[in-house]
Amino acid sequence: xxxxxxxxxxxxxxxxxxxxxxxxxxxxxxxxxxxxxxxxxxxxxxxxxxxxxxxxxxxxxxxxxxxxxxxxxxxxxxxxxxxxxxxxxxxxxxxxxxxxxxxxxxxxxxxxxxx
Amino acid sequence: xxxxxxxxxxxxxxxxxxxxxxxxxxxxxxxxxxxxxxxxxxxxxxxxxxxxxxxxxxxxxxxxxxxxxxxxxxxxxxxxxxxxxxxxxxxxxxxxxxxxxxxxxxxxxxxx
Numbered sequence: 344x345x346x347x348x349x350x351x352x353x354x355x356x357x358x359x360x361x362x363x364x365x366x367x368x369x370x371x372x373x374x375x376x377x378x379x380x381x382x383x384x385x386x387x388x389x390x391x392x393x394x395x396x397x398x399x400x401x402x403x404x405x406x407x408x409x410x411x412x413x414x415x416x417x418x419x420x421x422x423x424x425x426x427x428x429x430x431x432x433x434x435x436x437x438x439x440x441x442x443x444x445x446x447x448x449x450x451x452x453x454x455x456x457x458x
Numbered sequence: 459x460x461x462x463x464x465x466x467x468x469x470x471x472x473x474x475x476x477x478x479x480x481x482x483x484x485x486x487x488x489x490x491x492x493x494x495x496x497x498x499x500x501x502x503x504x505x506x507x508x509x510x511x512x513x514x515x516x517x518x519x520x521x522x523x524x525x526x527x528x529x530x531x532x533x534x535x536x537x538x539x540x541x542x543x544x545x546x547x548x549x550x551x552x553x554x555x556x557x558x559x560x561x562x563x564x565x566x567x568x569x570x
Contacts, residue, residue, distance in 0.1 A: 447558060
């Protein structure tokens, strides 16, 4: 079974631009969540989607948004990029059913550099 | 607010020795805990998890211990190997929330 797949793996953007990151969860997983990882702040929760609905949101400004499609694939968007948005963006998925529902599996991440 | 912290930011052990990575959490309502391993340039890899109704769980060469009285979590790695070198994160989940709260991580270095 393929793992969580994220694209692109690396990208460089200019301040003020916007970026869209994509995530394909493990087959059969219906919940997708996004995290931002930086050296200073560690791993911080952005949001989680289940069945195309946002179920929970972290403490990030409105410039950070996401969505989930009917096939459980998810995208996150960051508008008006700032230098501080440079980070590794991680997508994670989980089955959301029964005892295995809590186990969360991460993708390799998308490295975003804002210049 | 809720927080998960690690006692030691770095840990160096000799190859073949056992290592123990510690984690403190503050949210007594957390009901599920996970340990992840993150190697350079990669995403966090699931190692082992434990629910709050348990105090010990064993996997292959790894054991997680949970002490709810003092809100402490530990990861024991037996017979460490060079491939165990990585940053290890503990994470907690509050049953009422659908997110994980991560600690800052501990860098484990295995010396030959």
